[in-house]
Amino acid sequence: MTVSTIERFPIKTLLYFTKIINIILQWQQFPVSWKPAKVTSILKPHKSVSLPEPYRPISLLSSLSKIMEAVLLTRIN
Numbered sequence: 001m002t003v004s005t006i007e008r009f010p011i012k013t014l015l016y017f018t019k020i021i022n023i024i025l026q027w028q029q030f031p032v033s034w035k036p037a038k039v040t041s042i043l044k045p046h047k048s049v050s051l052p053e054p055y056r057p058i059s060l061l062s063s064l065s066k067i068m069e070a071v072l073l074t075r076i077n
Contacts, residue, residue: 003063021071034065 009017024030037059047054 001063003066006063006067021068024068025072025075030068031064034062034068037061 006014006017039057039059041055041057043049044054044056
């Protein structure tokens, strides 16, 4: 599920999701299903593709995890 998909949810669904986020923050338990990340590699600019050294790993987090992080950051600041 992408962030753009979530943005197109009906208002009732977004309100339900808001309640879920508030419960997560209240219980201080991050959902295990939101934790996995997909690790992939990206080639550094202007480097040879034939060697493994010029690649760097990146982790792609779930959209729900990113939204939760943004909410938490907003509340901290």
